Amino acid sequence: MVASPYDPEVHYARKQSTIWIGYKVHLTETCDEGGPHLITHVETTPAPVVDRDALNTIHDGLKAKGLLPDTHLADAGYVAADQLVASRKKGVTLLGPAPKDYQWQARSGEGFTVQDFLLDWEREVATCPAGHQSKSWGPDYHQGRTASKVRFSTTDCRPCPLKPQCTRSGRRLLTLRPREEHETLEAARQREEQLAFSKEYRQRAGIEGTISAGVRALHLRRSRYIGLAKTHLQHVLTAAAMNLIRLGASFAGTPLARTRQSAFTRLMMAPIPA
Ligand code: SF4
Incomplete structure (x- = not known):
């Protein structure tokens, strides 16, 4: 339904306890060791589109740019049996928590x-x-x-x-x-139980930092324009700005920031004096 008289393209959406009216942005970034993490694709969809339904378009966009990865780390929202198969057919290993059996x-x-x-x-x-x-x-x-x-x-x-x-x-x-x-999903569930999975999947953590930086520093969650096309342009420009900031930091020799630990966690991890 139309959710705003000012922008007929924005729609109501709910994700767990978060409710909003507008759009959804999907960011893809590199996470290879030894270099800056650069955003390689930005996909903007109407807010109610579920994550896994955006995956094909994201892969098509990456392929068109010659940036389709061998392994794509994604959160549980993107991983479904049909997406695992479709990704494999494109030469991409979709790595993320597989849907559970809730029976x-x-x-x-x-x-x-x-x-x-x-x-x-x-x-x-x-x-x-x-x-x-x-x-x-x-x-x-x-x-x-x-x-x-x-x-x-x-x-x-x-x-x-x-x-x-x-x-x-x-x-x-x-x-x-x-x-x-069926067989692909079973294999993905088994893969998830292996230590190598959690080791490889850990690299996805960086994208949470990217989203956080986008939201806090560059106001990614506030659409400055009306309509999907212009909002997508805002998202692309935001990603380009983040890439420039990261390239600048890389050229200046600034190492990648590590995940911040709260003062309490640091205290808990500190060695006990003898
Ligand atoms: S006979 Fe029926 S209930 Fe018993 S194990 Fe087989 S499928 Fe299950």
């Missing part, structure tokens, strides 16, 4: 999740932890996307001694993404 079986830590089932994608048969095979495997339209519904038989499930760990209804039902997305 009760996964949350309880004791239930059978989809990983506990043996999936035969060619024959379209799933085998459950009790050794029973699925009764049907058919296409389904789930949350606006094509998926597969795999159903087990009530004859097997009702008397099954493992049922309390498996399903609270008469029989177990699995909803599967397309195979490529």
Whole structure:
């Protein structure tokens, strides 16, 4: 809906506890060691556009400039099964926290999740932890996307001694993404458990400093103009200014700032005198 009589392109949006009317800006920057972190792309969207829906456009923009990275570190809002697959097809490893399995079986830590089932994608048969095979495997339209519904038989499930760990209804039902997305998401979830993931992902922290500097020093959250196109121009000019500041600091030999620690944290980390 129109949220302002002055700018028909601004819209209402909510992200957790933050509510605003306007636009959203996505910044991409380099984080290679040994050089200044430079902003390589600025994407401005209407505020309600979810982060992951901006990713394709961001990658297309980076590709057009010859700046598509091998690895793109992104926060959880950009990481979805379809985006992991789409990025890989463009030669980009999308690295970020993968969507969690929020079904009760996964949350309880004791239930059978989809990983506990043996999936035969060619024959379209799933085998459950009790050794029973699925009764049907058919296409389904789930949350606006094509998926597969795999159903087990009530004859097997009702008397099954493992049922309390498996399903609270008469029989177990699995909803599967397309195979490529399913396998990519599972691989991303496993990758996240490895130490190398957190080590590599730590490099993303710099972008939070960039956003903070943009907001506090250059008023990135205040649109000086009316309309998406002009607001995007403001965002691009702000990013260009930040790059110039960073290049100046780099040429002057100023090292990258480290993450600030509060006085209390410094006190906690200080060695205890003998
Ligand atoms: S409840 Fe059904 S699907 Fe689950 S383990 Fe038992 S037989 Fe298999």
